[in-house]
Amino acid sequence: MALSSGILALSIIGVLVAGIVTVVATIAIYLCAKVAVQMYLHKEDKLGGHRDGWLGNGAASGSTPRAVQNEADDVEMGSMSFFIEGVQNERPVRFSSQQLRGFTQGFAHKVGSGGFGVVYMGRFPNGTPVAVKVLNSTLGRRAEEQFMAEVGTIGRTYHINLVRLYGFCFDAAVKALVYEYMVNGSLDRHLFGSAPEKRTIGFQKLHEIAVGTAKAVRYLHEECQHRIIHYDIKPENVLLGADMAPKVSDFGLAKLCDREDTHLTITGARGTPGYAAPELWMPLPVTHKCDVYSYGMLLFEMLGRRRNLELGLHSRESQEWYPRWVWHRFEAGEMDAVLARAMAAGDLDDTEKAARMCKVALWCVQYRPEDRPSMGNVVRMLEGEEQIATPGNPFAHLAAYSAGATLTDGTTTESNVSSAFTRG
Numbered sequence: 001m002a003l004s005s006g007i008l009a010l011s012i013i014g015v016l017v018a019g020i021v022t023v024v025a026t027i028a029i030y031l032c033a034k035v036a037v038q039m040y041l042h043k044e045d046k047l048g049g050h051r052d053g054w055l056g057n058g059a060a061s062g063s064t065p066r067a068v069q070n071e072a073d074d075v076e077m078g079s080m081s082f083f084i085e086g087v088q089n090e091r092p093v094r095f096s097s098q099q100l101r102g103f104t105q106g107f108a109h110k111v112g113s114g115g116f117g118v119v120y121m122g123r124f125p126n127g128t129p130v131a132v133k134v135l136n137s138t139l140g141r142r143a144e145e146q147f148m149a150e151v152g153t154i155g156r157t158y159h160i161n162l163v164r165l166y167g168f169c170f171d172a173a174v175k176a177l178v179y180e181y182m183v184n185g186s187l188d189r190h191l192f193g194s195a196p197e198k199r200t201i202g203f204q205k206l207h208e209i210a211v212g213t214a215k216a217v218r219y220l221h222e223e224c225q226h227r228i229i230h231y232d233i234k235p236e237n238v239l240l241g242a243d244m245a246p247k248v249s250d251f252g253l254a255k256l257c258d259r260e261d262t263h264l265t266i267t268g269a270r271g272t273p274g275y276a277a278p279e280l281w282m283p284l285p286v287t288h289k290c291d292v293y294s295y296g297m298l299l300f301e302m303l304g305r306r307r308n309l310e311l312g313l314h315s316r317e318s319q320e321w322y323p324r325w326v327w328h329r330f331e332a333g334e335m336d337a338v339l340a341r342a343m344a345a346g347d348l349d350d351t352e353k354a355a356r357m358c359k360v361a362l363w364c365v366q367y368r369p370e371d372r373p374s375m376g377n378v379v380r381m382l383e384g385e386e387q388i389a390t391p392g393n394p395f396a397h398l399a400a401y402s403a404g405a406t407l408t409d410g411t412t413t414e415s416n417v418s419s420a421f422t423r424g
């Protein structure tokens with residue numbers, strides 16, 4: 001009797017121990033599996049891979065744009081913690097259209113508009129100012145997953161001279177991007193505008209802006225995991241922060257908005273007239289060198305503090321296409337006239353930097369893409385770390401149009417040349 005009750009006790013203990021061991025083993029296996037999955041997801045994240053579950057499942061997905069489900073009223077609570085977490089992790093946050101309405105007080109303050117949509121000023125509930133770009137409705141056809149993948153890439157492309165993407169909205173009514181707000185607006189307003197915020201930028205600062213912009217494009221071309229061609233470098237897309245530090249905006253948008261086919265589309269809608277490289281409006285292969293060309297056009301406008309093409313003005317110099325006017329002065333050894341314009345705001349001792357900018361601009365707009373420097377070369381040449389060879393005539397292919405001659409239809413050759421360069 002005593003023996004059988006001892007055996008019974010032993011078997012109960014045995015069963016209990018086996019049960020505990022099973023539970024502990026199960027928990028251990030579960031934890032190991034969880035760690036393994038997290039490590040796998042983290043690795044994919046680092047590689048920039050996009051996986052299923054990107055469709056805004058919020059906290060459930062480790063590295064995706066975050067879905068913020070709360071409505072505008074309670075943004076401050078739940079969604080702000082998502083936001084802060086997302087921003088800290090350098091990931092774009094997903095917002096609802098109601099939230100955007102809240103941030104922008106019903107899209108009340110329009111900052112500007114462009115080829116992709118309209119930009120509004122807004123604020124996050126914590127006071128951070130933001131620029132909300134509501135994208136054109138044609139984007140509605142874009143698949144949500146593809147949109148998220150592109151937005152994820154843009155949001156994780158990080159450089160001191162690139163405008164930061166905080167988040168986005170993708171719902172039936174609104175497709176939008178939420179950027180950091182740049183208090184001094186875009187460079188065009190300071191170079192050419194009569195806007196109230198216009199400040200005349202000293203040449204030293206202008207040179208810094210040129211270098212910062214070149215570094216941003218160099219990063220997109222040479223330092224990103226997957227090269228990003230901007231396709232739309234121009235003064236409107238160089239934004240200025242509180243200290244006039246430059247940041248390039250709208251990178252990645254060409255792809256997001258289907259505007260980067262390698263051959264001319266039927267609409268030809270790529271880049272902006274006046275900045276688009278010849279290969280963008282002719283049936284030629286397009287490479288990242290089209291950005292170098294646009295950057296060169298931007299440099300001319302910075303040097304001249306005027307639009308390259310100013311039709312309707314009366315002085316001979318104003319009517320001429322500015323890049324070609326600069327080439328003629330350069331060729332004739334009359335650089336003083338070019339430098340005088342660049343130095344309009346004083347800084348008379350910086351002629352060397354201005355001369356460098358001028359030569360770099362002439363190199364960047366060379367007709368053959370392979371003759372243009374890389375953006376890495378551009379940065380080094382602007383900073384005086386690389387010798388600049390004497391550029392050849394970038395406009396030799398336009399020789400058929402002799403300067404200023406009047407054609408039988410009454411138009412001047414300059415305006416024909418200009419229109420050739422302003423077709424998008």
Ligand SMILES: Nc1ncnc2c1ncn2[C@@H]1O[C@H](COP(=O)(O)OP(=O)(O)OP(=O)(O)O)[C@@H](O)[C@H]1O
Pocket residue numbers: 111112113114115116117118119131133163179180181182183185186232236237239249250272
């Ligand atoms: N993040 C921002 N902070 C402050 N102002 C901005 C911001 N983004 C855009 N803007 C202003 O809004 C204007 C319109 O921008 P938008 O990008 O829509 O058009 P664009 O730059 O003129 O042309 P494109 O569509 O070819 O880029 C800009 O010129 C700039 O002045």
Ligand SMILES: [Mg+2]
Pocket residue numbers: 114236237249250
């Ligand atoms: Mg823009």
